[in-house]
Amino acid sequence: MAATTVTPAVPRPAARPATAAGPAGADTPAVPLALPLPVLHSTVLGWYEANARDLPWRTPEATPWAVMVSEFMLQQTPVKRVLPVWAAWLERWPTPADLAAEAPGEAVRMWGRLGYPRRALRLHAAAVAITGEHGGEVPDDHATLLSLPGVGEYTAAAVASFAFRQRHVVLDTNVRRVFARAVTGVEYPAQATTAAERRTATALLPADTGTAATWAVAVMELGALVCTARGPECGDCPLFTACAWQRAGCPPYEGPARRGQSYEGTDRQVRGKLLAVLRAEHGTVEQARLDAVWPDPVQRARALDGLVADGLVEPVEQGVYRLPQ
DNA sequence: GAAGCGTGGCA
DNA sequence: TTGCCAAGCTT
CATH class of the missing domain: 1.10.10 (Arc Repressor Mutant, subunit A)
Incomplete structure (x- = not known):
């Protein structure tokens, strides 16, 4: 990282639009923020260092399996509800082989009320595959992770990045929202991930491997704690003055109605x-x-x-x- | 690409 | 109260 001091305050950007699509439009990577990349990185990483939650799967003692279990549980379930189940799960099944040796129904039972119980079944199936085909060790490469049941693009990148400190674009709902606002200047991202989002995330990813891994979790954390879906705490945001959405006057979301999931009676x-x-x-x-x-x-x-x-x-x-x- | 898939908390 | 949202994946 540059020798510049990490200060919460971001230099006031020039008076030109924060985001500028290249001449070729959507096929050109967006110019990321009105902020030099190293400054963006040190700003967000500095914020993360000072504000990150102490989550058990982020400790040095957390094994790749522990990280993987957390990622499965966190698919669409809030951290607070995951915490106790994650702890009980790893106490009972400290390794993939421990889980693989049990009936899948036991995984479903332990899953409790986290919701989407098919995830429990897939996590069990992943443990079986890891035990049978990968020597009992959680794979450390993205492609192999992706081949496991219940592991999609996000989870593969997250495990590779968080457990193995690799450099990957980690695009979850938090990261997408942060970039939608800070870079694109809209309140919410589109419903489905677009190629343009991926280009933006790729362009912003730090070149250094270890820095990239921390960057991934730091942007996620910013989205989870500050740049939230409802009631973002823009006054506490390290990107406040650079944020394209902020500079545009926080225009309200204009896209198609975000699909609300009805539940009663379904x-x-x-x-x-x-x-x-x-x-x-x-x-x-x-x-x-x-x-x-x-x-x-x-x-x-x-x-x-x-x-x-x-x-x-x-x-x-x-x-x-x-x-x- | 859209739809289906749990559950609980909060505004 | 009701609607929206929470570290997505699969078909």
């Missing part, structure tokens, strides 16, 4: 209720117990069929079910 809700019964029961469960959770028999049957199809529930005999063995 199959998802029924699946959740059915699985809650199965999780609480350590043996088999009779049909009548399941029938009690939802009045509509058609929807109930559809939800149960879906759970069976997903491998989250195992039919034992006619009218008897259990978590998968």
Whole structure:
């Protein structure tokens, strides 16, 4: 990093637009901020050093497996709810082989109420693959990580970056929002990740490997703590004066309506209720117990069929079910 | 590319 | 209260 002192205050940028698409438009990488790259890096990294949360999966003692478990659990679930389950999970299954030796249903049970229990099944399947095909060690390269069940582009980059300190573009919802505001000048990113976003993130990634790894987690943390979806704390933001959205006067979001996920009355809700019964029961469960959770028999049957199809529930005999063995 | 997939907290 | 959001992945 440059010898310049890391100060919270950012030099006041020139009076030209913060973002300038190149002459060729969308195919040209956006010019990142009205801020030299080294200054941007030291500003965000300095902020991170002073404000990062002490999360257990960020400690030096955290194994790659511990990092990977945290990434699975954090897919769409807030940190606060993940913390206790993560700790219990790693106490019980300190290595992939420990989990792989158990029935998948035990993973579903331990998952508790984190939501999206298919993640538990995929984490178990990933542990089986790691144990059987990778010598019991979490793979350290992006492509191999990507081949594991439940590991997509984000998770592969996150594990490679956080657990193995590699240099990868880590694009999650936090990072996308920070760049949407600071670089592009809009309140929210598009629904799906675009090539332009990836170019921007690539252009901003520090060249040094170790610095890049810290940068990735630092930008995520900024999005999680300051540049939040609702009620961002712009007054506390290290990028306040450089932020394109701020300089544009914080224009409200204008894109298509962000899809709200309805829940009440959906199959998802029924699946959740059915699985809650199965999780609480350590043996088999009779049909009548399941029938009690939802009045509509058609929807109930559809939800149960879906759970069976997903491998989250195992039919034992006619009218008897259990978590998968 | 859009839809489906849990759950809880907060404004 | 209701709607929105939370370190996405799979089909």
